[in-house]
Amino acid sequence: MRAARALGPAAVAALIFCTGIGPARANTATEALPEAMAMLKHAVGIRTVEGERQVPVLAAYLAGKLKAAGFADGDVEIIPVDDTAALVARYRGTGGGRPILLSGHMDVVAAKREDWTRDPFTLVEENGYLYGRGVADMKAAAVVLVETLIRFKREGFTPRHDLILLLSGDEETAMASTRELAKRYHDAEFLLNADAGGGTLDAETGKPLLYQIQAAEKTYADFQIALTSPGGHSSEPGADNAIYRLARIIDRVAAHQFPTESNEITLASLRALGAHIPGPLGAAMTRFAAHPDDAAAAATISADPAYVGQIRTTCVATMLNGGHAVNALPQRASVNINCRIFPGTSVDSVRDTLVKVIDDKSASVTLQSTPPVANAASPLRPDVIAAVTAAVHQRFPGVDVVPSMSAGATDSKHFRNAGVPSYGIDAAFIKPDDTFAHGLNEKLPASEVEAGLEFWHRVLTQLAK
Known part of the structure; x- marks a missing residue:
């Protein structure tokens, strides 16, 4: 060493x-x-x-x-x-x-x-x-x-x-x-x-597996779901508790799964990944790339946190806020829901889905901070792909060069x-x-x-x- x-x-x-x-x-x-x-x-x-x-x-x-x-x-x-x-x-x-x-x-x-x-x-x-x-x-x-x-x-x-x-x-x-x-x-x-973008090495051998050109990103959006209650003395608990109601809402959001989606970039990426990832996950990627309506393949991919975002919009609770005193019933409770939205899916449609999923008319669902920046996938330019491929192959001949979509921003x-x-x-x-x-x-x-x-x-x- x-x-x-x-x-x-x-x-x-x-x-x-x-x-x-x-x-x-x-x-x-x-x-x-x-x-x-x-x-x-x-x-x-x-x-x-x-x-x-x-x-x-x-x-x-x-x-x-x-x-x-x-x-x-x-x-x-x-x-x-x-x-x-x-x-x-x-x-x-x-x-x-x-x-x-x-x-x-x-x-x-x-x-x-x-x-x-x-x-x-x-x-x-x-x-x-x-x-x-x-x-x-x-x-x-x-x-x-x-x-x-x-x-x-x-x-x-x-x-x-x-x-x-x-x-x-x-x-x-x-x-x-x-x-x-x-x-x-x-x-x-x-x-x-x-x-x-960039190249991936095998975790065990260090050999190059594939190189990905990032040609698309998901849209980032934060939504706040907020509830209010009358509050009161904590020694007199009642049925209307903002924190309890919010907890049930969070469970419903956690259980919801957005529909599968795909485009030429994600399908090409999954096809290449499937050839290099062993076991059921790689097999599922190969099947999904060939048949995006394969529900069993989608379920296997969705079970992996690293790849669920490649085939769906995802929304997850990231921050909680509730109550105003340790000896008082909460007058307010809120949660931030962070969404990474598949290209082509509108922010408004995701908000509408969240409203339907939480199923509580007393809850407010508000888009946070600056308006999300929606961006369509970039066309796969042959000149860019050719130049990048030539540079990659100069170092690692024959390595697959494929387009990809980032779940981040x-x-x-x-x-x-x-x-x-x-x-x-x-x-x-x-x-x-x-x-x-x-x-x-x-x-x-x-x-x-x-x-x-x-x-x-x-x-x-x-x-x-």
């Missing part, structure tokens, strides 16, 4: 020395790696969590790197949005086509030092993994995008399309900077998002909503549940930084030429 070590300036300098070149001459992924790792070390050290106002600091750091590599001041912009910011960098082409957008985000989920084995805001390499908040989600990928544009600048690459890098500053929270970017940059050929949803076809193409191959993104001890295989540099260079060279 190799001892843990932080990647300090000396280590980075040693890497540069061993290549025999300085960063200014880097023109291969291997030669670009030391500079990228130095940027990643610095980026992880900036606490870009909500409320700490450090995203503009990271944006300024990355902007400085781009300008130092030759980007004109007018082609690099930091857009302040509330207490965060977005970074925009334009790599100019010949103007032969609409721009290609490159998407990612600079903010990360909060992390407490006392909960982690290592300092979450110090980049550490140990036993083939990089540890630190954001290495998987998604500072490593953001740095790779910046380094790829720098590499193009040094090579003198002249694409037909402009390449516009859009790094948002609050993807993990309000997405206000994302909405601003989508408002400004919706006239584009398509968007490539480094925050979605990324910045792509705002661009799809604005009419920009969007595709998640994270370069990394990882084992299932091996990154701990948003969780403790977040990690990424160290090999995936150099692999990402090679992947993005190949994909963009093919698509932008």
Whole structure:
């Protein structure tokens, strides 16, 4: 077992020395790696969590790197949005086509030092993994995008399309900077998002299984179900108790299952997954991909929390609030119901279903916060699929490359909503549940930084030429 070590300036300098070149001459992924790792070390050290106002600091750091590599001041912009910011960098082409957008985000989920084995805001390499908040989600990928544009600048690459890098500053929270970017940059050929998609490795052998291009996302919506009661003294309990009534409502929501749904993206994904997942689950995926009306196959898939969202809208209770005093009957009780809605299904129809399921006319069902962003699945562009497939096969020949739908949400949803076809193409191959993104001890295989540099260079060279 190799001892843990932080990647300090000396280590980075040693890497540069061993290549025999300085960063200014880097023109291969291997030669670009030391500079990228130095940027990643610095980026992880900036606490870009909500409320700490450090995203503009990271944006300024990355902007400085781009300008130092030759980007004109007018082609690099930091857009302040509330207490965060977005970074925009334009790599100019010949103007032969609409721009290609490159998407990612600079903010990360909060992390407490006392909960982690290592300092979450110090980049550490140990036993083939990089540890630190954001290495998987998604500072490593953001740095790779910046380094790829720098590499193009040094090579003198002249694409037909402009390449516009859009790094948002609050993807993990309000997405206000994302909405601003989508408002400004919706006239584009398509968007490539480094925050979605990616490759899967076998959990036991580490061999590559398949690569997924994210071409659709579910719609995110929160509903509050609320009840009121007269209340009173807790020594005189009666039949009308808001908490008891809410508990029965929650049971009904938990028991409800939305109907199965599918599209060409989810069917292709399940078909590919079924070929690699052993046992009844894989067999059910194969059957469902061939016959989406197969109720038995749907039941097997739905029993697995990781895949139920691929064939249904899902709604689940996530937060409870009730009562106002420990010695009083509750006057109010509420629950938040978080829904991930299948593309093509309206938010209003899901609310109507919840109203019917809870079957209590005294309950209010209210859509929470900002209006949900519905976004249709993106068309499967042959040029994008071909470029990604070629890059994947350069590393892992013959690996299946298939479209997929995310049950979660990324910045792509705002661009799809604005009419920009969007595709998640994270370069990394990882084992299932091996990154701990948003969780403790977040990690990424160290090999995936150099692999990402090679992947993005190949994909963009093919698509932008």
